[in-house]
Amino acid sequence: MTSERDVHPDEGTIHAWLDRQLDDLAAATLEAHLQRCDECAERVAEARGLIAGTSRVLSALDAGTTSMSDKPVLSAVRPDVEPPRPLVLSGTVRGPRRFRLTPARSAIAAVLVVAVATAIIHEHERPSGGLAAIEKQSAERPDAAAGLGAASAVAAAPAAAAPSPASPPVAAPVPSAAAPLPGAPNVAPAPAPQVAQYDSTASTRVAAARTFARTQRETTVNADLARVAAAPAAAASTPTEQTIAAAKAADSAVGAANRVELRGSTSGVAGGVGRIAAPARVLAGVEASQCYRVESATGAAATWGPVSLPFVLALDAPATSAAARVLTPAGQDAEARAVFERRGGDSLLFTLQRVGYTGTLAVGASGEVRAGVMRSAPAGLQLESVATNAPRATEQKRALRKPSAAQARADSASTASARAAAPAVPVVVRKVGCGG
């Protein structure tokens, strides 16, 4: 007597079971039969082989097609289909042929890894390589000392010549002096567009980053201490105490200036304050968004770098610019520039951009008349002769000495310390008109 459970399933039923298309009852019946029937177990194994072989053959049809319609893994394109029932046969189960690791594929992968790693390392080393290249070229070409030595100096002495990170390329002393290079025929005189290109170099960016970090530290000290200053300037002995004293003197001067203005006077303190006559127009069409007249708060003579008080800072237009020109009270170019940062309460921190000098000018919060503290000192590297305009640099280029990289680094360190030790000069900063 043969029960229903002993009937051998047909091949279609076995395939349906392997495809998980049988209902639960039929699947349970088949599985119970397979427990007892070796012949059907062999047929199941054969059917598994057919299914696997068929999938492999059909997958081969896709070889060489690269459309988005193709998806290499069947399970990935058939999320709604359960995977085939697990194999019960012993032996090694291999992955799809297309994913097998072959010697050729291993070689390709290794080459790709090496190429990517090389590219990353090369990219990582590029900035230092650029600096090294500049220094090496400078060392190999003494004639180019005026230009490339200055470039190294800018990188090494950021306080003297480098713009802040937020500033656009500044047509300041170093590029204009670096332009004419007799004896170096491949180097043409640098017009203004080349200045912008120069400022985008890695060395300038490194220098700008250093300046930014330094000015951040100094701004905190100068701006905060300026308001809590109490000690007299005469008794100050440390730079911080000097700054406090200077800020106090400046505040007093500002108060006096405000009182004068309240009485309707147009004169200021310490030499008089008046509106200057169109300084921006003096600069051959260069527009300024804001102008500030800087003068001594105590009446004592002082200089900011090479520029004597009083002077005018003309902030370049547009207002998004972070560059400023240093002008005489008459609106003439004082052969120095500055970059500035806007701090809280519209306070400003100017950094002198003049080769051979380092300097800062911290200006208090907004107002028509503001208190400020000014510092400046000669930089360790004396490059006045390369500053500001091409004709002068051309005439004086032979007098230049090219500093070594080590010397330039030492000068950079000494520049920061020199500025920190420079006396703090209290100033009054008055907003003045830029136009006629």
Next chain:
Amino acid sequence: MFFIMVPPDRLTALFAEYHAPLVRFLTRRLGDRDAAEEIAQETFMRAMKQETITSDRSWLFAVASNLVRDEGRRSQRQQRRLELLREQEQAEAVVEPEPTSMERDAERDLARRAVAMLGERDRDALLMREEGLDYDEIARALDLSPGSVGTTLSRARRRLMEAYESLQAKQDVRPA
């Protein structure tokens, strides 16, 4: 029988879900990607015009299969195209020294020839199953009884493997 309307957003969803498997199915079926793309596009165009679709996936594959059948009327032209492709591939294989590429091309050629040796219904059922259609969907698409799909598939699989191994054996004995 359950019917659904086919609004535009539904059609978009159908396209997003089934375009890729349908193109792959048709490419395997025809051996020509360009033709597969055209027929898939035509299939979805018909779906857009269709007011109601029952069992969307099986409907799409059934329409695509019918379009392939219509396309078969131009089989001689298609065959010539395949011959040209084969010759081109063989020519490229000569100039392409990479062994894995040659092996892959040879396998593809064998697979195409083996699939072409199947009966139309077996071939469609097999390719639809590979694209994830369940037995009910295959039955609807090919107008079969659900109970016969397993038999159809088992027969198709066996014949495909026999054809493939036969072609492979002939290739192996071919003088180098």
